[in-house]
Amino acid sequence: MSDSSKRKRPLVADKRYPGKGSAVPKKAPRGKAPAKRKPARAKRPRRGGIIGLLSAFVGWVFRLIWKITWRLTAVAMVVLAVAIGYFYTTLPALDDLLDGRARGSVTMLDRNGDVFAWRGDQFGGVVTADSVSRHLKNAVVATEDKRFYWHFGVSPRGIASAIRINLSEGRGPLSGHGGSTITQQVAKLICFGEPFDASTGQTEAEYERSCRAGNIQRKAKEALYAMAMEAKYSKDDILSIYLNRAYMGGGAYGAEAAAQRFFGKPAAAVNAAEAAMLAGLLTAPSSFSPTSDLDRSQNRAATVIRLMREQGYLTQAEADAAQANPAELSEAAEAKAGGYFADWVMSTGPEFFTRNTTEDVIIKTTLDQRIQRAAEDGLKWVFENKVREGSKAQAAIVVMSADGAVRAMVGGRKTKVAGAFNRATQALRQTGSAFKPFVYAAALDLGYSPNDLIDDEPYCLNIPGSGKWCPRNYTNNFKGLVTLTDALKNSLNIPAVKVSESVGRELVSQVALQFGIKNDLAAGPALALGASESTLIEMTGAYAGILNGGSSVTPYGLIDLRLMGDNEPLMGTGGGIGERVIQEEAARQLVYMMEKVISEGTGQRGQFGGRQLAGKTGTTSAAKDAWFIGFSADYVAGVWMGYDDNTPLKGVTGGGLPTEIWRETMSRVHEGVPLSDLPMSLPGPASGLGEQQVASDPIPVDNGGGTLIDQVLREIFGPSSGGGGQKNIPARGEDR
CATH class of the missing domain: 1.10.3810.10 (Biosynthetic peptidoglycan transglycosylase-like)
Structure with a gap:
């Protein structure tokens, strides 16, 4: 009898896939130990009471602030990015941002092509x-x-x-x-x-x-x-x-x-x-x-x-x-903005290319910087060595060539300025005896001779509405019979008035006007004594006309104007020699007479370097203005001195400080310049208004003595044109 209960169980393979509800454990992967489970974190016990409540509230507030902050930051970043993006789209190309001037510039070059001044908004490129x-x-x-x-x-x-x-x-x-x-x-x-x-x-x-x-x-x-x-x-x-x-x-x-x-x-x-x-x-x-x-x-x-x-x-x-x-x-740069000369050039050029230009303009000028320094140094030397300290007197200088090309300009004692009042071009002042050369220019052009004689004697004219007018000389004495040359070199007033009345005031005015004296000229006989007003640059330009042989001159500083980068100029000079005013021979004789002013007369302080020089002094009534204008064969220079408020100068005449300023300027200007003779003619015999006379003899007349000029004046004005019963109205023009 077999013991069935003790039989072994049959060898049956385990189910590969366990059914539901089976609890077959999974095998751990090869080479790895099974992971250990972490123990659960113990929950922190909440605080109770008031402290716990406050802690919870603070935490909630911080969490709320953080949520709001990062959201607002995000929104701000978006807005910032949008704003930057908008401006980014409006930005122009780089090349459009490199020159932002609203106006253009003016660069001025001297006669040698060197830069000496700028105007406007300068942009070099x-x-x-x-x-x-x-x-x-x-x-x-x-x-x-x-x-x-x-x-x-x-x-x-x-x-x-x-x-x-x-x-x-x-x-x-x-x-x-x-x-x-x-x-x-x-x-x-x-x-x-x-x-x-x-x-x-x-x-x-x-x-x-x-x-x-x-x-x-x-x-x-x-x-x-x-x-x-x-x-x-x-x-x-x-x-x-x-x-x-x-x-x-x-x-x-x-x-x-x-x-x-x-x-x-x-x-x-x-x-x-x-x-x-x-x-x-x-x-x-x-x-x-x-x-x-x-x-x-x-x-x-x-x-x-x-x-x-x-x-x-x-x-x-x-x-x-x-x-x-x-x-x-x-x-x-030391010359700053070119001073008075640059201001003057800017004022003479077309406004749309100078003061209000939107283009970059290059202007070539007549300025000679060596001569400019000479004028500034000459003026400075005289005021430092000859004028009392603290004086408020002003002075101006213009130097030009015979064709009117201005080489230097000083419009006042402060030379390193821009935009200042320019006494050389803007100040209208009475000219005094500096006007007399135009009287004699008219006479010489009619045939008078520098050797003609005229009587420097008491002399009066009846002025309608004003009565009798009797000019007098600076020294209050009379020279008697003098030649026209002597009358000019000694700056005698009575002969100048007589000649002016003889040739006609209208002719004298016409000659002065054609030589460049543009302002209204005096209508009465005081015209001959410089009662009219003019500027220094006009007077200097008129004397340049005498030097160049009797042709009118328009002073100029601008040679040509072109846009930067262009080779062809847009415009050329607006000045230079114009039409003939008096005959060349008359001009040469006048130069001879004016040479005597410096070599023998009132302008002797102007002599320097053994040069032939010619010029004329001028002092107005009460010495409110003092002038000296003269020339060599190479340059013409004019000097004016006075007060801006018309205060009379004390002890100053045209033959004094203005002549010394002229000499100091011109001697520096002529350093290294060869000696040249003036274009002058020695006078022939006295003309006697067409009648050839011996130069040393007075021109005969038939009624009461005197010269033929006196005879003509008596025929025009009657016996009252002689002396007697004078009303001595000051009319000073003689200079010392």
Whole structure:
């Protein structure tokens, strides 16, 4: 009997896939131990009571703030991105931003083609951050924005620092230091893409002020615009815009114009000291301008050099060399804006190409800078050595060639000026005896001889409505019979009036007018004594007509005008020699008479260097004006002296200080100029109004003695034209 209960279980394979409800454990992967379950974290028991309630509330508040903050930040970032994107789309092409001037410029060249003056908004041409001197690029970055190449257009550190400084100095947070980066400054320079529009009624100055407004709204817009620029342009592009548009003083916009303006060289060639001076101008271009205060500009440049050294842009040796050799101005820059001459040229040219030009214009002029310095030095020497200290007397000088080409002009004692009152061209003053050559020019052209005799004696005329008028000489005495030459060289009044009445005042006026005296001339007999008014440049031009043989002259300073970059001029000179006024022989005889003024007469102080010189002195009634105008064979020069308010000069006549100024000027002008003879003719026998007489004999008359001129005057005016019963009205013209 078998024991079935003890039988072994049959060998049956386990189910590969256990059914539902089976609890067959899964095998652990080979090579890995089964992962141990981490014990569950014990829950932190909540605090109860008031502390628990407060803790829960604070946690809820912080979670709420965080949710609001990140949502607002996200919204702000989206708005910021949209704003930057908008400004990005409005930004123009880079080339359109490099020259932002509303006006053009005028560059003036002297007779040799050298620049001596600028006007308007000077722009020397486009430069880039790569084309300028490395020193200039580094100086600008070191001075204006040392983190320029690392920020994104706005410098939070710079803004925070500026606010801290402003508050510490007692100002508002946005007043004073702005913390602006170069990019932000460029945004203001281009006025956020808003061009100037004159049709709005806003002036250019008001437009620029609005672009630089410092309120919070403008600051926010400035920051957005700066970031948009950073997204569109490279750092060097932004720096290039800055180098081209920044105002750097002296009318110069941009680095190229400033380098040419102050140093006479391109921006690519400036050294470290010059670059430091240019970069120093960016903070305050008017205050630090080297043409206004060179010492102050050099001190500012020294600070810039120190910054460059601290930031590693200069070695110690380079910095020491720049400090030891500060930048100096070019000759043109020292002359500032060309002074009175440049002002006059600007006033004579067409307004749309000079004062209101929108183009860049080049004007070639007649100026000779050597002669200009001679005139300035001569005037300065006389006032320093001959005039009492503190005198407010003024003087003016004009030097020109015989064809009217003005070589030098001084319109007052302050020679380094621009826009000042020009006494050489704007002051209308009585001419005194400087007018007398035109009286004798009319007579010589009619056939009078320099050797004709005339009686210097008491003389009166009846003036309708005024009564008897009796001129007198400066010395209150009479010379008797004198030649016309002696009458002119001693500046006698009575012979001048007699000759004028003999040939006719109308003819004298016509001769003076044709020689270039454009203002209304006196209608009475005092015409001969210079009662009329004129300007120094007109009088000097009229004397140039005598020198050139008797033809009229229009003084001029402009030779040609062209646009920058053009080879062909748009216009040429508007002056020069005009029509003949008197015969050449009459002019040559007049030169002979005027030569005697300097060699023997009232103008003897004008002699220098053994040269043949001719001229005429002039002093008006009560000595309110004193003149000397004269010439050599090469140049004509006129000098006026007086007070702007017509205060009489004390102890000054035309033969005194004005003649000395003339001599000091002309002696310097003629340094190195060969000696040349004046174009003059020695006089022949006395003409006697066509009747040949012996020069030493008076011209005979039939009634009561005197010369033939006296006879003619008696026939015209009657016996009252002689002496007797005089009413001595002062009419002084003789000079000492």
